[in-house]
Amino acid sequence: MLLEEGTDSRPAQPETEGAPAMIDDTRRRIFVLDTNVLMHDPTAIFRFDEHDIYLPMVVLEELDGGKKGMSEAARNARQVSRFIDELITGVTKHQIDTGIILPGKHELNDNGNHRPGRMFFQTRLSQPLLPDSLPGHRADNTILEYCLSLQEQHPESGVTLVSKDINLRIKATIIGVHAEDYYNDKTLDDLDLLYAGTTELSEDFWESHSREMESWQEDGRTFYRLTGPDVNEWSPSQFVYTGAGDLEAVVREVDGDTAVIELVDDFRRERHTVWGIMARNREQNFALNLLLDDQVDFVSILGPAGTGKTLLSLAAGLAQTLDDNRFREIIMTRVTVPLGEDIGFLPGTEEEKMEPWMGALMDNLEVLTQTSAEGGEWGRAATNDLLRNRIKIRSLNFMRGRTFLNRFIILDEAQNLTPKQMKALVTRAGPGTKVVCIGNVAQIDTPYLTETTSGLTYVVNRFRGWAHAGHITLMRGERSRLADHASASL
Numbered sequence: 265m266l267l268e269e270g271t272d273s274r275p276a277q278p279e280t281e282g283a284p285a286m287i288d289d290t291r292r293r294i295f296v297l298d299t300n301v302l303m304h305d306p307t308a309i310f311r312f313d314e315h316d317i318y319l320p321m322v323v324l325e326e327l328d329g330g331k332k333g334m335s336e337a338a339r340n341a342r343q344v345s346r347f348i349d350e351l352i353t354g355v356t357k358h359q360i361d362t363g364i365i366l367p368g369k370h371e372l373n374d375n376g377n378h379r380p381g382r383m384f385f386q387t388r389l390s391q392p393l394l395p396d397s398l399p400g401h402r403a404d405n406t407i408l409e410y411c412l413s414l415q416e417q418h419p420e421s422g423v424t425l426v427s428k429d430i431n432l433r434i435k436a437t438i439i440g441v442h443a444e445d446y447y448n449d450k451t452l453d454d455l456d457l458l459y460a461g462t463t464e465l466s467e468d469f470w471e472s473h474s475r476e477m478e479s480w481q482e483d484g485r486t487f488y489r490l491t492g493p494d495v496n497e498w499s500p501s502q503f504v505y506t507g508a509g510d511l512e513a514v515v516r517e518v519d520g521d522t523a524v525i526e527l528v529d530d531f532r533r534e535r536h537t538v539w540g541i542m543a544r545n546r547e548q549n550f551a552l553n554l555l556l557d558d559q560v561d562f563v564s565i566l567g568p569a570g571t572g573k574t575l576l577s578l579a580a581g582l583a584q585t586l587d588d589n590r591f592r593e594i595i596m597t598r599v600t601v602p603l604g605e606d607i608g609f610l611p612g613t614e615e616e617k618m619e620p621w622m623g624a625l626m627d628n629l630e631v632l633t634q635t636s637a638e639g640g641e642w643g644r645a646a647t648n649d650l651l652r653n654r655i656k657i658r659s660l661n662f663m664r665g666r667t668f669l670n671r672f673i674i675l676d677e678a679q680n681l682t683p684k685q686m687k688a689l690v691t692r693a694g695p696g697t698k699v700v701c702i703g704n705v706a707q708i709d710t711p712y713l714t715e716t717t718s719g720l721t722y723v724v725n726r727f728r729g730w731a732h733a734g735h736i737t738l739m740r741g742e743r744s745r746l747a748d749h750a751s752a753s754l
Contacts, residue, residue: 292314292315292316292421293312293315293316293421293422293423293424294315294316294317294318294414294418294421294422294423294424295312295315295316295317295318295424295425295426296317296318296319296320296407296410296411296414296423296424296425296426297309297317297318297319297323297426298323298407298425298426298427298428298429298432299322299323299326299327299330299403300427300428300429300712301426301427301428301446302323302327302340302341302344303327303330303337303340303341303344304337304340304428304446304712305340305446305448306340306343306344306347307347308426308446308448309344309347309348309366309383310347310366310367311448312366312381313381314380314381315381316363316381316382316383316384316421317366317381317382317383317384318383318384318385318386318410318414319348319383319384319385319386320386320406320407320410321385321386322403322406322407323407324385325403326403327341327344327345328345331345336682336684336685351364351366351383352364360385360387361387362382363382363383363384364382364383364384365380365381365382366380366381366382366383386410394408394409394412394439395439404429404431404432404435405435407425407432408425408432408435408436408439408441411423411425411436411441412439412440412441415440415441422442423441423442424442424443424444425441425442425443425444426443426444426445426446427443427445427446428445428446428712433445458566458721458724458725458737459499459724459725459728459735460735460736460737461501461502461503461550461734461735461736461737462502462503462504462505462547462550462736462737463497463498463502463503463504463505464504464505464506464507465494465504465505465506465507465511466494467507469492469494469506472492472493472494473490473491473492473494473495474490475491476490476491477489477490477491485526485527486526486527487516487524487525487526487527488513488524488525488526488527489522489523489524490522490523490524490525491521491522491523492521493521495518495520495521495522495523496518496520496521498515498518498523499515499518499728499729500515500516500517500518500729500730500731501514501515501554501560501730501731501732501733501734501735502514502515502734503515503528503550503553503736504525505546511527512527512528512530512546512549512550513525513526513527513528514526514528514550514553514734516731517731528549528550528553529549529552529553529556530549531543531548531549531552531553532544532545532549538552538556538576538579538580538583539578539579539580539582539583539587539632540579540632541575541576541579541632543576544572544740544742545739545740545742547567547571547736547737547738547739547740548571548572548576548738548742550736551563551565551572551573551576551736551738552576552579552580554734554736555576555577555580555581555700556580556583556584557734558590559731559732560698560732560733560734561693561697561698561699561732561733562690562698562699562700562701562723562727562730562732562733562734563577563698563699563700563701563733563734563735563736564678564700564701564702564720564723564724564727564733564734564735564736565577565700565701565702565703565735565736565737565738566702566703566704566705566720566724566735566736566737566738567704567737567738567739568704568706568738568741568751569704569707569741569743569747569751570741570742570743570744570747570748570751571738571739571740571741571742572738572742573702573703573738574628574674574676574702575628575631575632577674577700577702578594578628578629578632578674579632581594581672581674581700582594582632582651582654584672585654585672586650586654590670590696591670591671591672591696591697591698592669592670592671593654593655593656593671593672594654594655594656594671594672594673594674595656595657595658595668595671595672595673595674596655596656596657596658596673596674596676597657597658597659597660597663597673597674597675597676598660598675598676598677598678599660599677599678599680599681599685599710629651629655632651660685660689663688663689663692664688666692667692667693667694668692668693668694668697669694669695669696669697670694670695670696670697671693671694671696671697671698672697672698672700673692673693673697673698673699673700674700674702675689675699675700675701675702676702676703677702677703678701678702678703678719678720679703679704679705679707679708679713679718679719679720679721680703680708680709680710680713680718681718681719681720682710682713682717682718682719683717683719683722683723684719685719686701686719686720686722686723687719690723701720701723703718703720705718705720705721
């Protein structure tokens, strides 16, 4: 099937009259690729292992029409064309008719079939097989007609249409063509399986893990070495806690059944605040520990609106930039995807153009500057000027080729980034730079991105297990009783 190096784990559906028969995974399959799949992932033609892929001519026409421009879709269209050009270079017409061998592992499958997958092109017109209500002059309908023709030509093989277009998959199912979404771009199958960054210890945890426990102190920090069966499921920079609240720690090392944990700081006390900000719950306290940890270079924070993601990140950045002089400045950026209709071009410099998108920054700066009343209005104005000089607003459009040294980078609304964009941004980090990605995967405004394909989900899953990266999911909103009630009721 189309999942990442695996098989489709969804339960089989019963075959009903008028519906396409379910595809048998044990036999050789034929996949017809839609244009949007190739423009979404240019490497899709190499992801079907020993199965055959077919490209209708209308797909090549649409790739040619979509290759112009500087968008990611246009770049992907050009890359697909280059891949296909490399595959057909030096081949004969006979080789094209019999299928171009696709590069791959070509390992022996369960059926003893080691024939490599091949790529075929539509070389002749299909017979009119569509209902009268679906004329074949439209691109989508032409693809459907080609799928029906392949089903007649290859009844022994299962024909599957692969498309990101929901409506096309619906039409395919109606006329009897098996259709699937493209699953290879998914980081995980279910968002509920996303790494949360915390784990609650069982009630009998100490009974099974305290027999060989060691404890020591180093530089004023308390460490424990534990051994037991639950330890091997932990990851570095993961937080562990007990329901009673007598233990809150972060995992530092994991080696088989042995792990080293360190007690975290408690920022829920007024005498232990960060730039005047106090953690209001356990998850916020864990987030501040990650943000202030000089051993953690990358922090991702997920959570619904009002959980304090931006406020905590800014407070930690200001404390380390102005108080500790660890960073030279704070750089804040975000994807400029509007919630509603676009209001047109914005005047001014790069920073002035980005200010309307940084309302969250301004709102949280107002909270941070009001935490201290020292100096009155004049002192508050001086503080605002100081903060504006140390906080820079940058656009993602101009990140290519840059290297940030000793910066505290906050990427807001990171759920609207693609995995490729996320990689391009994180690789901008130079020595001494810390990157903080914050977002809510339930508020994706970018078309063709889902909770499981978002760049934020991608980076959380990929960075799990790296000792210098940490993640935390905030659960509780802390704005107001009105916001909490609206989130729960509306």
